[in-house]
Amino acid sequence: MKRIMSKIGKIFHHIGSFFDKWLITPITKLILRVMDFFKGNAKNIDRIAGKKSTLIIVSLLLAFLTFIVVDQESNVMVDQYAEILYNQPVNAVYNEELYVVEGLPKTVDITLVGQRRHIFLAKQSPSKGVSVDLTGLTPGNHKVTLKYTQKLKSLDYKLDPSQVTVTIYKKVSETRSLTYDILHKDNLDSKLYIEDVKLDRTDVIIKGAEYKLKKVATVKALVDVDTIPNPKAGVISLKDVPLVAYDTDGKIVDVEIVPKSVSADVTITSPSKVIPIKVVPTGNLAFGKSIKSIDTNISTITVYGEQEAVDKIEQLEVEIDVKALEKDKEYTVTLKKPAGITELSVKTLIVKVTIDNSITKEFSNISVRTENLNSKYRVQALSEADQSVTVIVQGSQDIVEKVDASSIIPYIDLENYGVGEHEVEVKVKGEDVRLSYSSKTKKIRIRITEK
Numbered sequence: 001m002k003r004i005m006s007k008i009g010k011i012f013h014h015i016g017s018f019f020d021k022w023l024i025t026p027i028t029k030l031i032l033r034v035m036d037f038f039k040g041n042a043k044n045i046d047r048i049a050g051k052k053s054t055l056i057i058v059s060l061l062l063a064f065l066t067f068i069v070v071d072q073e074s075n076v077m078v079d080q081y082a083e084i085l086y087n088q089p090v091n092a093v094y095n096e097e098l099y100v101v102e103g104l105p106k107t108v109d110i111t112l113v114g115q116r117r118h119i120f121l122a123k124q125s126p127s128k129g130v131s132v133d134l135t136g137l138t139p140g141n142h143k144v145t146l147k148y149t150q151k152l153k154s155l156d157y158k159l160d161p162s163q164v165t166v167t168i169y170k171k172v173s174e175t176r177s178l179t180y181d182i183l184h185k186d187n188l189d190s191k192l193y194i195e196d197v198k199l200d201r202t203d204v205i206i207k208g209a210e211y212k213l214k215k216v217a218t219v220k221a222l223v224d225v226d227t228i229p230n231p232k233a234g235v236i237s238l239k240d241v242p243l244v245a246y247d248t249d250g251k252i253v254d255v256e257i258v259p260k261s262v263s264a265d266v267t268i269t270s271p272s273k274v275i276p277i278k279v280v281p282t283g284n285l286a287f288g289k290s291i292k293s294i295d296t297n298i299s300t301i302t303v304y305g306e307q308e309a310v311d312k313i314e315q316l317e318v319e320i321d322v323k324a325l326e327k328d329k330e331y332t333v334t335l336k337k338p339a340g341i342t343e344l345s346v347k348t349l350i351v352k353v354t355i356d357n358s359i360t361k362e363f364s365n366i367s368v369r370t371e372n373l374n375s376k377y378r379v380q381a382l383s384e385a386d387q388s389v390t391v392i393v394q395g396s397q398d399i400v401e402k403v404d405a406s407s408i409i410p411y412i413d414l415e416n417y418g419v420g421e422h423e424v425e426v427k428v429k430g431e432d433v434r435l436s437y438s439s440k441t442k443k444i445r446i447r448i449t450e451k
Contacts, residue, residue: 080113080114080115081113081114081115081116081119082111082112082113083111083112083119083123084109084110084111084112085109085110085111085112085123086107086109087107087109088107088108088109088110088129088130088148089106089107089129089130090104090105090106090107090108090129090130090131090132090146091129091130091131091132092104092131092132092134093131093132093133093134093135094134094135094137094168095135096171097171098170098171099134099139099168099169099170099171100168100169100170100171100208100209101134101166101167101168101169102166102167102169102209103164103165103166103167104132104164104166105161105164108130108146108159108160108161109159109160110130110148110157110158110159110160111157111158111160112155112156112157113155113156113157113158114152114154114155114156115154118152118154118155119155121152122150122152122155128149129148129149130146130147130148130159131146131147131149132144132145132146132147134166134168137168138168139168139169139170140167140168141165141166141167142165142166142167142168143163143164143165144163144164144165144166145162145163146159146161146162146163146164169208169209169210169211170209170210171207171208171209172207172208172209172210172213173205173206173207173213173258174205174206174213175203175204175205175206176203176204176205176206176216176218176219176245177202177203177219178199178201178202178203178204178219178220178221178243178262179218179219179220179221180197180199180220180221180222180223180241180264181220181221181222181223182194182197182223182225183222183223183224183225183226184224184225184226185225187225187226188225188231188268189231190304190342190343191270191272191304191342191343192231192232192233192268192269192270193268193269193270193271193304193305193306193307193342194225194266194267194268195267195268195269195307196266196267197223197264197265197266197267198264198265198267199221199241199262199263199264200262200263200264201262204219204243204257204258204259204262205257205258206219206245206255206256206257206258207255207256207257207258208254208255208256212253212254212255213255215247215253216245216246216247216253216255217246217247217248218245218246219243219244219245219246219257220243220244220246221241221242221243221262221264222241222242222243222244223238223241223264223266228266231268232268233268233269233270234267234268235265235266235267235268236265236266236268237263237264237265237266238263238264238265238266239261239263240261240263241261241262241263241264242260242261243257243259243260243261243262244257245257269307270304271304271305271306271307271310271311272302272303272304272310273302273303273310273311273313274300274301274302275300275301275302275303275313275314275315275316276299276300276315276316277296277298277299277300277301277315277316277318277349278315278316278317278318278433279294279296279317279318279319279320279351279433280317280318280319280320280433281294281319281320281321281322281353281433281434282319282320282321282322282323283321283322283323283324283325284322284323284324284436285322285323285324285325285326285355285358286324286325286326288357288358289325289326289355289356289357289358290355290356290357290358290359290394290395290396290399290434290435290436291322291353291354291355291356291395291396291433291434292354292355292356292396292398292399292434293352293353293354293434294351294352294353294354294433294434295351295352295354296349296350296351296352297349297350298346298349301316301335301344301345301346302344302345303316303337303338303341303343303344303345304341304342304343304344304345305337305340305341305342305343306340306342308340309338309339309340309341310340310341312340313338313341316335316338316344318333318335318349318351320333320351320353322353325353325355326355327355328352328353328354328355329352329353329355330350330351330352330353331350331351331352331353332348332349332350332351333348333349333350333351334347334348335347335348335349356396356397356398357396357397358394358395358396359394359395359396359397359400360392360393360394360400361392361393361400361401361403362390362391362392362393362440363390363391363393363403363405363408364390365388365390366388366389366390366391366405366408366410367387367388367410368381368386368387368388368389368410368411368412368426368444369409369410369411369412370411370412370414371411371412371413371414371415372413372414372415373414373417373448374414374418376450376451377414377418377419377448377449377450377451378448378449378450378451379414379446379447379448379449380446380447380449381444381445381446382421382445382446382447383445385441385444386444386445386446387444389410389426389439389440389441389444390439390440390441391408391410391428391437391438391439391440392437392438392439392440393408393430393435393436393437394435394436394437394438395432395434395435395436396434399432399434399435400435403430403432403435407430407431407432408428408430408437409428409429409430410426410427410428410439411426411427411428411429412424412425412426412427412444412446413425413427414446414448417448418448419448419449419450420447420448421445421446421447421448422445422446422447422448423443423444423445424443424444424445424446425442425443426439426441426442426443426444427439
């Protein structure tokens, strides 16, 4: 032990001797020489320092040194630069199969502060980006700090926001039925109609926080007409049709849907039918005038639309206003599409109306019919006079003379009538729209009873 201590003592002795010889002794000698110099030349130094030229030189040297120091500091300050990196994605680390995280921003803004060249290098060099580690956190509210990893240490950075409060929920799942919606349907060729859509599955799984799953009212596949290449009649297959969950108000609910998309077979048809055009005059002509003829540039038209609407329509009625008309007139009518009809083969119709002097003719003892009577009732006239009426037909002589009494239909509309005795207005209709029809007897009396 004594030998070891002796060796350690010798080592420290050699170290002390080294510093004494090469550092302490030379510095001490230098200080003594400087002090001796100033003591021996004190008067000369005072005389030199008192001269104006000396003061000027010293002032210039000090000013020059001050300028250099300030210039260096200003260069450092001027070279400081800030740049904002907007919408940088945030990567959260947690068990996505077990938990749902809310309150975490998808992106943040990063402010980089430093010299321009450093900021340039930072933007070019790879970075791990913005991240937050939620591993180990349990369901509930947590205040977490976002981190930005940048290799260059010469830069300062600030995240906006840098801290956020997140809520962690347990992830649950449910099975829901799948329906579909057709988007941009009006962009489809008006002669085409989407008859049916068949999805490759009827249900999906939704995952998320329990309270959000309770909000989901329906899950729909969004079949977008704009994604159909060259739409035409037939069956078209679409892939990657997106799925969306909605609440009862039609707002999107942010939940995970498995799978994220489906495939769909879209059946496109082009239902059509050729139907006659019927021109119907409205309004009363000038006194003593009647319509002799109604001619159109076309007599039929092709309609396109939903199959049910196409099957139901028998003719296209076109109204023209002949109120106070007393001479021939030509009409250009823009055709309107009936309900369920998406396209007409012709957009406008030209109608020529020829006017003639009017005559009248009476047709007697024409039986009165009933319309719109409820099936649980029966009706009978209260007298023989209430069973038939005389009808006055007015129009051009050539047309009136050819009228057949069987084409004249006097009737009463009983849609809103119930059990009891009623006095009902008599209406008249006929096959020829060029003629006007009226009953000499304006009202008849009837009795309605239950069957």
